[in-house]
Amino acid sequence: MRTLTACLLLVFTGLQVSPSRGAYSQLGRVIRIRNKGGKFSIQGGMQCTWGAREVSDSVVLTVKCENPRAHVEGGITEITCDYRARPQSCPGFVSDPRAFWKQLGRALKRLQGKVCREERALVKPAMCKRAPREAHFKLDLSSSVASAQSGDPTAFPGTTACSSRAEYCSSSWASVCSFFFSILQGDDC
Known part of the structure; x- marks a missing residue:
């Protein structure tokens, strides 16, 4: 006994x-958090990556979004921020951590334009909807950083197809010469 x-x-x-x-x-x-992460995209052509790391008794989720088009066109080129939570208080995380991280990636994608911008928008995996508030990832505003670049780089004055046509074509053969140049170079004029 x-x-x-x-x-x-x-x-x-x-x-x-x-x-x-x-x-x-x-x-x-x-259950340890090791090399958890993923990719997703949001509105405006931003390509985002996320990664999780354990910090004392909580988990920090770092999100980094880049917009390659903004380097040329202008606008926000990069956004970086951290979300903090204690997912250990969610029973779903304890029972199936792999499903938790998949659902977290989907929840980040659903945020779209609110990623790294809205403090009130919580990242909630579906399995933790009814979990305590501390289990949901909340934006840490002090970590949010956005980089921007001005767009429309000034075009350098140079030769265009029209000016090169005028140089090579004399006035008597201008129509025939323009026809051949439009076939070879495209019709810019």
Whole structure:
């Protein structure tokens, strides 16, 4: 009878939660956040990547978005920010961490124009909808940084197709010469 009690005591202590370490133990199984991340795109042609890392008892989700077209056209070229949460307080995270990270990627994509901009927009994986508020990723405004570049670079005055046609074609053959130049170079004039 004593050995049965001792065995049951060991089993129950193995199921204990260790919130100070930021991970849960289930019969010796510890959930760690290692190299979790993904890619998604948002409105305006921004290509985003995200990665998660463990910081003390919480998880920091870093999001970085780049817009390659903005380097030429102008506008916001890069946005970087951090979201913080304690996903360990979500039962879904504890039971199926792989599904949690997939759903987190989908939740980030659903935010679209609110990524790194709206503090009130929480990142909630579907399995944690009813979890405590601390389980949802909230934007850390102090970490949000946006870089912009002015657009429309000034065009250098140079030769156009029209000016090169005028140089090569004399007035008597201008129509025939223009026809051949339009075939070879395209019709810019």
